Amino acid sequence: MTPSDSAPNPMVPHLTTALNGPLLDLEQRILNAQPAIEHWFRTQWQEHTIPFYASVDLRNAGFKLAPVDTNLFPGGFNNLNSDFLPLCVQAAQSAIEKICPEARGVLLVPENHTRNQFYLQNVARLALILKQAGLKVRIGSLLPEITAATTLTLSNGATLTLEPLLRKGNRLVVEGFDPCVILLNNDLSAGVPEVLQNLEQSVLPPLQAGWTTRRKSQHFAAYDRVANEFAQIIGIDPWLINPYFARCGEVDFQAQTGEECLVAQVDSVLQKIRAKYAEYGVKDEPFVIVKADAGTYGMGIMTVKDANEVRGLNRKQRNKMAVVKEGLQVHDVLVQEGVYTFEHINEAVAEPVVYMVDHYVVGGFYRVHTGRGVDENLNAPGMHFVPLAFETCCSLPNPDCAPDDTPNRFYAYGVVARLALLAAAVELEEMAG
Amino acid sequence: MTPSDSAPNPMVPHLTTALNGPLLDLEQRILNAQPAIEHWFRTQWQEHTIPFYASVDLRNAGFKLAPVDTNLFPGGFNNLNSDFLPLCVQAAQSAIEKICPEARGVLLVPENHTRNQFYLQNVARLALILKQAGLKVRIGSLLPEITAATTLTLSNGATLTLEPLLRKGNRLVVEGFDPCVILLNNDLSAGVPEVLQNLEQSVLPPLQAGWTTRRKSQHFAAYDRVANEFAQIIGIDPWLINPYFARCGEVDFQAQTGEECLVAQVDSVLQKIRAKYAEYGVKDEPFVIVKADAGTYGMGIMTVKDANEVRGLNRKQRNKMAVVKEGLQVHDVLVQEGVYTFEHINEAVAEPVVYMVDHYVVGGFYRVHTGRGVDENLNAPGMHFVPLAFETCCSLPNPDCAPDDTPNRFYAYGVVARLALLAAAVELEEMAG
Incomplete structure (x- = not known):
C-alpha cells in the first residue's frame, strides 16, 4: 500500500470522482x-x-x-485530503475509548523505510492524528542503525524523531517513555521481531495481523x-x-x-x-x-x-x-x-x-x-x-x-x-x- | 439560542478567530x-x-x-461551517450506537417556530445529519394547525415536511411511521405536552431536560x-x-x-x-x-x-x-x-x-x-x-x-x-x- 515512489505532486486535476455519469x-x-x-x-x-x-x-x-x-x-494517511483530518482525529478518539480508554501514551512502530519520504510523511501524519486525539506519542524504530534519537526533516518540512526501541522486562519502551499502547504501522513481513514478543502492553493491531501469520x-x-x-x-x-x-x-x-x-x-x-x-x-x-x-x-x-x-x-x-x-x-x-x-x-x-x-x-x-x-x-x-x-x-x-x-x-x-x-x-x- | 431574526447573510469577513494575538x-x-x-x-x-x-x-x-x-x-446547526458536516454525521453515528443501536427510524420534534426561516433551516440540517448517519427521519410537529403533512420551502431552497403527531397507545408516531426514537429539538418551555408523556420509546434528550423541570x-x-x-x-x-x-x-x-x-x-x-x-x-x-x-x-x-x-x-x-x-x-x-x-x-x-x-x-x-x-x-x-x-x-x-x-x-x-x-x-x- 505504501506509495514507494509516488510523483512528488499530484498534478492531475482534482476531480471529485474518477467515474462520471449516473450511479450504476x-x-x-x-x-x-x-x-x-x-x-x-x-x-x-x-x-x-x-x-x-x-x-x-x-x-x-x-x-x-x-x-x-x-x-x-x-x-x-498523508495522501488523504487534509480537510478531513478532523474526521481521523474523532475516529481515533473513538477507537481509543473503546480499545484502551486508560491509555495516556502510545508508541508508534513504523516500517523500516527511512528513505521513503512518502512513507515517512504517513508516519508523521499518523503521529499528528494520535497527538490531536489527546495521546502522548513517540516513534520507536526497529532499525538496528537507530541507536539514538534521530530527527529526520521530511521533504514537506515536517520533522520526525525515530528512537531506538528498548525492552524493560515485558514492556516495550523508548528512553524516558513507557507507553500504554503499541500501535504497529509495520506489517511484520519479516516475522515478529523478538523485541515485540510477549509484551504486557496492548499491541494494536494484534501481532497475528502481521503477514507472518x-x-x-x-x-x-x-x-x-x-x-x-x-x-x-x-x-x-x-x-x-x-x-x-x-x-x-x-x-x-x-x-x-x-x-x-x-x-x-x-x-x-x-x-x-x-x-x-x-x-x-x-x-x-x-x-x-x-x-x-x-x-x-x-x-x-x-x-x-x-x-x-x-x-x-x-x-x-x-x-x-x-x-x-x-x-x-x-x-x-x-x-x-x-x-x-x-x-x-x-x-x-x-x-x-x-x-x-x-x-x-x-x-x-x-x-x-x-x-x-x-x-x-x-x-x-x-x-x-x-x-x-x-x-x-x-x-x-x-x-x-x-x-x-x-x-x-x-x-x-x-x-x-x-x-x-x-x-x-x-x-x-x-x-x- | 435560536437566531430569531439573524441577518440573512453573514457579510462580516471570515476571520478564523475573533480574538487575535498570542494565546493567553x-x-x-x-x-x-x-x-x-x-x-x-x-x-x-x-x-x-x-x-x-x-x-x-x-x-x-x-x-x-x-x-x-x-x-x-x-x-x-445551520450556522455551523458546512465543511464540518461529516464530523456531525460521524458523531451522530457514535451517539446512536451508544444510546440506541437498534434504532432504524427517528422522529424529530422541533419548536413551533414555523415562521422562523433560520430555525427551520436548523431543523432541515439536523434531519439531514440524522439521515446521513443512516436513520429514517420524519418531523412531527406539536402545532395544532399542522393537521396534515405540510411541506415548507425554506429561503435557502431546502424543503421540510412537518407532519401531525399521533399517539398509538404509548407510542408516538406520524402517519405510516412508527419510530424507535424521539429526538426533541424543543425545549418544552410551555411544559411537557400530553402527547409526549408516558412514551415507551426512547426520548432524547430525556423530558426532564426541558425547561419545565x-x-x-x-x-x-x-x-x-x-x-x-x-x-x-x-x-x-x-x-x-x-x-x-x-x-x-x-x-x-x-x-x-x-x-x-x-x-x-x-x-x-x-x-x-x-x-x-x-x-x-x-x-x-x-x-x-x-x-x-x-x-x-x-x-x-x-x-x-x-x-x-x-x-x-x-x-x-x-x-x-x-x-x-x-x-x-x-x-x-x-x-x-x-x-x-x-x-x-x-x-x-x-x-x-x-x-x-x-x-x-x-x-x-x-x-x-x-x-x-x-x-x-x-x-x-x-x-x-x-x-x-x-x-x-x-x-x-x-x-x-x-x-x-x-x-x-x-x-x-x-x-x-x-x-x-x-x-x-x-x-x-x-x-x-
Whole structure:
C-alpha cells in the first residue's frame, strides 16, 4: 500500500470522482438501502472487535464493486485530503475509548523505510492524528542503525524523531517513555521481531495481523460470509461485491512444484467468472490475479487470462513470483478473480483506496497510474502512482440529491470498504482462537 | 439560542478567530495539558451518559474563559461551517450506537417556530445529519394547525415536511411511521405536552431536560464540581473557567416579592468577583447577569453592576423580567457572574458558541452583534446577531505549532464546552434520581 515512489505532486486535476455519469444500478441499490445497511453495520460493530485502522483497495467495474486487498497497517494517511483530518482525529478518539480508554501514551512502530519520504510523511501524519486525539506519542524504530534519537526533516518540512526501541522486562519502551499502547504501522513481513514478543502492553493491531501469520485467503473466506449476509439484506447477488478466489498451498515457484494445483485453480476460477459474465452479459475477457497469500507491496503478482499461462513459467517470471517484501518466500498462493476497473482520470486508470479508523470511513484517495491497463494490479513495484485525495468524504449520502451526486458514489465505496473491514475483524477473531 | 431574526447573510469577513494575538496564559495551560485532559475526559465519558447533543455559549475575557449557558436543544446547526458536516454525521453515528443501536427510524420534534426561516433551516440540517448517519427521519410537529403533512420551502431552497403527531397507545408516531426514537429539538418551555408523556420509546434528550423541570442553578452547581476537578488536573484556580452564581427562589417581579433576596445575592456575587478581580489585578468593573433560572431565548435578562439596581424596578423592567418564552412565569432567578467578552470582529462584540454531538465537538460559530457592549447578553430578544461559523474545528490542537495558531485557541473553547456538557450529564443524572 505504501506509495514507494509516488510523483512528488499530484498534478492531475482534482476531480471529485474518477467515474462520471449516473450511479450504476448497484450503487443505487446500496444508496436506497442506506438505513437498513447502517442498522446492520451497527449490530455488527457491537458484535466484533474492530481493528484500530485499515485501508481497502477497491475496484469498480460498474456492474461490480469489490475489495481486492485489505491492509491492516495502512501507509498512506498523508495522501488523504487534509480537510478531513478532523474526521481521523474523532475516529481515533473513538477507537481509543473503546480499545484502551486508560491509555495516556502510545508508541508508534513504523516500517523500516527511512528513505521513503512518502512513507515517512504517513508516519508523521499518523503521529499528528494520535497527538490531536489527546495521546502522548513517540516513534520507536526497529532499525538496528537507530541507536539514538534521530530527527529526520521530511521533504514537506515536517520533522520526525525515530528512537531506538528498548525492552524493560515485558514492556516495550523508548528512553524516558513507557507507553500504554503499541500501535504497529509495520506489517511484520519479516516475522515478529523478538523485541515485540510477549509484551504486557496492548499491541494494536494484534501481532497475528502481521503477514507472518495473516493469509489473504482467510480474509476473503471471512469476506465471503460477510458479503453473503450483506447481499441478502439489500437483495443482490453477492458476486456483485465479492471476487471469486481459490488457494494453493505448497507452491514453490523456484522448484516448480505445485504448478498443477495452480493451473487447476486458475482454470476453475476463470470458469466461474465466465459463467457470471455470461449471466450478466459482460463482454469483457475474464482474468484472475495470482498473488502471494501472505504479503504486500504488490510484489509477486501476475495477471492471468488462461490457465496455461501459469504452466512452465520462465526463470524471470518465477523469480518475480517467488519472493515478496523482506525476502519472504511465497508458498501459499491466492488466485483471485480479477475485477476490471473502469474508473479513469484523463487517460489513466484509477483505483480507489478507502481509509478507516475504528469503523469510521475517514477518507480515501485514488491510485492513478498512466502506464497500466484496466486488468493490471496498480500496486506493483516501481509503479508511479499519483495519490489523488477524494474531494468529498464517504459518509454524506443524500438520497434527496440526484443519483449521480458525488457523495452518493463515495457512499457505496465506504459501504464496501466497511464490509472488508468487518471481514478483517472476523478474520482476526478466528486467528485469535 | 435560536437566531430569531439573524441577518440573512453573514457579510462580516471570515476571520478564523475573533480574538487575535498570542494565546493567553489560560489557553496555553489548557493546550499544554492536552494529553492529561483528554485522558480525564475519556474516563468521564465512560462514567456518564452524555446528552445526544448540546451547545454551549462561552465568554472569553482573556484571563477567564467560561460557559454562561448550556443548551440541550441546540437550534443553530445551520450556522455551523458546512465543511464540518461529516464530523456531525460521524458523531451522530457514535451517539446512536451508544444510546440506541437498534434504532432504524427517528422522529424529530422541533419548536413551533414555523415562521422562523433560520430555525427551520436548523431543523432541515439536523434531519439531514440524522439521515446521513443512516436513520429514517420524519418531523412531527406539536402545532395544532399542522393537521396534515405540510411541506415548507425554506429561503435557502431546502424543503421540510412537518407532519401531525399521533399517539398509538404509548407510542408516538406520524402517519405510516412508527419510530424507535424521539429526538426533541424543543425545549418544552410551555411544559411537557400530553402527547409526549408516558412514551415507551426512547426520548432524547430525556423530558426532564426541558425547561419545565431543568434549572440553570442545578446545571451550574454540577459545573462547579466538574470545574473544580478539572482545575485540579491542570493546576489552575477553578474561577478562571467558572462564573460565580447564586439563586433566589420565590421571586415574583410583578408582585415585587423576593426583592431582598435578589439584592442580597447580587451584592454577594459582586463582592466575590471584586475580590477575585483584586487578586488578579483586573481593572474592569464587576457585573452580574440576573436571569430566569429556567428558560431560554435571552428573555428575562438584566446586566447589574450595583445591587441597588434590582431594588424598586419600574413596571417596564419588571415586565421584561417576569415572563420568558411561551409565557412561562419567572419564579426562580439565577444571579450569575458576568464575564466580559473581549472578542471582537471589527467593531462588533463576538461570543463563541460551541456545538457538540455525543461528546464530540462538531463545530461552532460566533454570535456577532454590533449594537451591544462587552458586558451585555448577546442572546437578547430582537438582537440582530450574525452567525459566523468557526473556520477551523476545535479538535486539532497542535502543540508543535506557534501558540497563537488558530486551532490551538479553538481547542481551549472545545475543552471548556465539553466541561459544560459533562456538567449537563451529571445534572440530568441527578434529576433522574
